[in-house]
Amino acid sequence: MGEGMKITKINELKSVYDIAMKLVTGETAGKLDEAYLNRVFAPSFNAYGPDEAAICSNLQEFRDRMAKLRTILDFSSLLKEPSAVERSYSPGKIAAVYIDKFRQQIKDAPLLRVSTFLFKTDDGWQVTHMHLSFPSSFSKPTVSKPLEDEAQSNQNYKIQLEERTRALNDSLEVLKATQAQLLRQEKLASLGQLTAGIAHEIKNPLNFINNFSELSLEFLDEIKEQLEKLDPNEATEEINFLLEDVKANLAKIYQHGTRADGIVKSMLLHSRGGNGKMEDVDLNTLIREYVNLAFHGMRANKNPINVDIQLDTDPGLGLVKMNAENFSRVILNLCKNAFDAMREKLEQKDTKDYTPKLIVRTKHLQDKVIVEVEDNGPGVPEGIKEKLITPFFTTKKGSEGTGLGLSISMDIIQSHGGVMDITTKEKEFTCFTIKLNKEGPGPDKK
Structure with a gap:
């Protein structure tokens, strides 16, 4: 397989999953270069099983563990194509959980159950965790002395794994909070656009109200000047009184219209956001x-x-x-x-x-x-x-x-x-x- 083909296929979920399955059966042992495997498996990769002592905190430990188990268990009798038990995907399909079972060709041989956790990064899909297990009714194989000697060491890995799980849960909570924040920001952005649109529509008729009320006040002053040139009588006095009332009303309209204009301007400034x-x-x-x-x-x-x-x-x-x-x-x-x-x-x-x-x-x-x-x-x-x-x-x-x-x-x-x-x-x-x-x-x- 050429390097170009590797890079292309590493972005595909099925290709990455297939490599993980072949590592389980040993089909790819010695056939894949390190750079390729390091792209398929995440830096934080860890695995568990199938024996109780097998807690692997990285890819190399997992490969070593599987090699040792293959010297004890007859993995060669596994069918190469597993049977799918579960295929689950997160919203947006950025994470996947594949659960499979491997039947062995030997009669009455136990099933091997493999859970694979995959996550999509900017560079493509990667395997983050694998869990191998036999049925609870199956008596787990007696492993060799070197494996038993590592049990204590792997207990430490188990503690580290639990700590890492807690850290991942904390990260998940932060991600959920961030997602909620982004949703709120999106709603606020939509609200800002709506506010700007409403304020703009209000501002147009408001300009007419303010401009014509101001102009009408000037006309009233001119009318009063013309009335003063006439001989005073009962009619002109009544007209003057009416003009004063109209002028006072127009002044109120202009005052409150100007105030409303200030509020609309504030709404527009707030909805448009800062220019930095x-x-x-x-x-x-x-x-x-x-x-x-x-x-x-x-x-x-x-x-x-x-x-x-x-x-x-x-x-x-x-x-x-x-x-x-x-x-x-x-x-x-x-x-x-x-x-x-x-x-x-x-x-x-x-x-x-x-x-x-x-x-x-x-x-x-x-x-x-x-x-x-x-x-x-x-x-x-x-x-x-x-x-x-x-x-x-x-x-x-x-x-x-x-x-x-x-x-x-x-x-x-x-x-x-x-x-x-x-x-x-x-x-x-x-x-x-x-x-x-x-x-x-x-x-x-x-």
Whole structure:
């Protein structure tokens, strides 16, 4: 078999499986080069059986074990084509389990059962584990003294195998969590596109409302100027009164239309995601917009609550170099967590006199910027405080929390060269304090 053919066939599940079966029967003994076998069998390959002492932690041990067993057991009497018992595949067909039984040509000879575990890598399919066994009713062969001497050594391998299994289980849990995260991100991406589409459609008619209300206000001023040129009488006075009412109504329309336009712009910025650029940003204005957006988002969802929101912004703060789109997510996440915490406290007993309060402060200290988001919710127990920014850790029930909000917020803050501290007292308050460099992160963070 040429090297080109080997590389082609190693990507095929059946070719890899066939090589594993031939190693069991000894059909390929001495016929395959090491490089080829190392591509067929994973670096982490291990095997067990068929005798109790046979725990092999790598391919070479497995080959040696099979060679020794072939000197004791008459593997030559095995039928070359096994009978399939099970063929199982993982979702996406990236892993497979093949279970086969080998019948021997000798009458009343026991079956040999072989389980083969295969995994698909970027380089093709590889064998990761094999398990060989005889029926429980079959008296296992008495192995030679060299095999017995290795029993203790293989006991150590068994311990290592158990440890490796635990590690693989841990890795599996991480993979499941990562998969769940990817699904959430996909849903969030779809939601972002939907939000952008809705916001864009709202913005078009909103522009007409704002523009024509502003234009109508100018027309009213012109009408008043023309009326003043006429001789005053009862009719002109009545018209003036009506014009004042219309002007006041139009001013309200323009005021609320402008506010709605600001909300739509914030939605568009948030749904489009960050462009990765650090720019000079009016942080006080950004905080006002996104605290307001977070509040109205909470009010529009289930179980809305009333919150006394206090903004204590430093007028001397000026412009701060940051990624506005990314940092806005931090404000939204912190406000959302605060609203959820205060709702939880509000639902507890003996909270008749409790009023949810959110305080957001900004301070300018030399070359630093301080942002504080404080709520008077139930606080955080000391045992949980250290876990808050751990990915996937959440104190919320069911599917209400992803456990990613604070983790993502911390990543964004660190990308700005900043830090975030948590101060809390059970049953009283929680305060998140963010410290940033006013001129942005260092060169390695930009």
